[in-house]
Amino acid sequence: MTYCVAVAVEAGIVFCSDSRTNAGVDQISTYSKMSRFGRDGERQIVVLNSGNLATTQAVISQLQKDIDDNAVTHLLNVPSIEAAADYIGQVNIAQQAKYNQDGTAYEAHFIVGGQIQGKPPELTMVYPQGNHIKTSSDTPFLQIGESKYGKPILDRIIEPKTLLDTAAVCALVSMDSTMRSNLTVGPPIEVLIYEANSLQLQRYHRMEQDSDYLRDLKRAWDERLKEAFRQLPPLNWATMWDKLPNGENETSQ
DSSP states (O other): OOEEEEEETTEEEEEEOOOOOOOOOEEEEOOOOEEEEEEETEEEEEEEEEOOOOHHHHHHHHHHHHTTTTTTSOOTTSSSHHHHHHHHOOOOOOOOHHHHHHHHHOEEEEEEEEEEETTEEEEEOTTTTTTTEOOOSOOOOOOOSSTTTHHHHHHHOOOOOOHHHHHHHHHHHHHHHHHHOOOSSSSSSSEEETTTTOOOEEEEEEEOOTTTTHHHHHHHHHHHHHHHHHHHHHOIIIIIIIBBSSSSOOOOO
């Protein structure tokens, strides 16, 4: 299983992904799910992937091959991030078709984000069918893979004006929540913080299984959650819960 999340705020974009591809009793495999393409000062594009490993590897390999071969369309000449998403969608369709000949679905999802000179930063999610959606002021983050466990913290914290470092910590807490509930998601964790209009990818972090920061973050988050729970208002059984559907109190019957 996989979990990847990207957060778009006014100050830039945060990308976060796990690296676990297999988690059995006696074998754990890892593979990076974050790929970077760009030229400093001109464009920076980051691609996160989830789904069938053979398909995602084939797509990423084709993206690099198109750059190396100077194909008519590739990530270093597309005019926009939206065009990059369309291009990746078509590559994905072609690669899926190679593997789907036996009737089994080998689908792959991608998050594509970054910035091209002269245009604002953008973030999109590409579906296996080739179509894509973009972030908005109401939904400033995108997730692929095992998304349900990490979504609540993003819903509560992320908004367009959220600081970039705050968004990064929020993404990591989202990842921690997912790892806690699903053992098939795990380190190494990759985080990339892109500052709007910088057109450079300088803030990249890779956190291994024994990362002090991941351990401290997990401990602090657990402690704060427990403290917050202890401070919740107590249930007022007499006025809130002991009511019949007609509004009468049970004790009056």
